[in-house]
Amino acid sequence: MNNKTDELTYDLVNSKATIAMGSLLAKIIKDDLKQGLIVYLHGDLGAGKTTLTRGFVQGMGHKGNVKSPTYTLVEPYELGLWNIYHFDLYRLADPEELEYMGIRDYFGKNNCSFIEWPDKGEGFLPEADLIINIEYKNAERTIRFDAKTALSQLLLEKLTQYN
Template identity: 75%
Template structure:
């Protein structure tokens, strides 16, 4: 495999940029790679993890509300050929709770799983394809995408090939 980069960084000026980033990832998965993805989301409370996931879910074709699964642990979105699952494990008291909710059933060929606070499910979650970290940089945010599998490497390569993006690259 001819790797271009294992890591990309983008400046996200506002929530519209954050939603656009999620939408771009969705378009590449849906139209180019056509395979499910496991994404670990890292960042402080309020950094934009749910906002980015909202952009992804909408980019996959969901037309309704996209809410945070803070109290439900998971919000499912069944969209034609795709399933998107947004997990928020912040309130998880014990990783064993994931067994009780049937965590293994959520991961499949046509499933895209976005997992906030994945460290809370350590030992029970599958390995990620992509680690996405959102950090505050002044009044803006910076997102780092780190490839962990061949699939996510292809995703990053496709992002580099995009002619223009509504967010700023800062490799």
């Protein structure tokens, strides 16, 4: 992916900024791309992976609570034309468990899947469109987006237009 935006980094001053970033990603998906994607989320415990996903889910129109799927493995959100799946694989004992839960059914054109701890599902997950790394930087967080497909590259190009 040459000559295009395939990596972006932003500093997020607090959780409100993290939620706003997730909401902005949702706006771009809904208004510009009109297609779902697969996002791998990397970062230490408490780095803001669920907070970013919360902003995305709310930005897509969900009005209720958005909680971490630490114990359920996946929290689904059906929002009209869109299905959003928030996975947290931290407690996954064996990646083969994903096969038993019908993991392939969660990925499609109008599905957005956010997957925390994707390395725990290696070999059973489809490739990511977008990889997001969130890390602490003093009291703030740094978020880095790595585009892995043409779709996510377009997402990052749109993101630079809004920011």
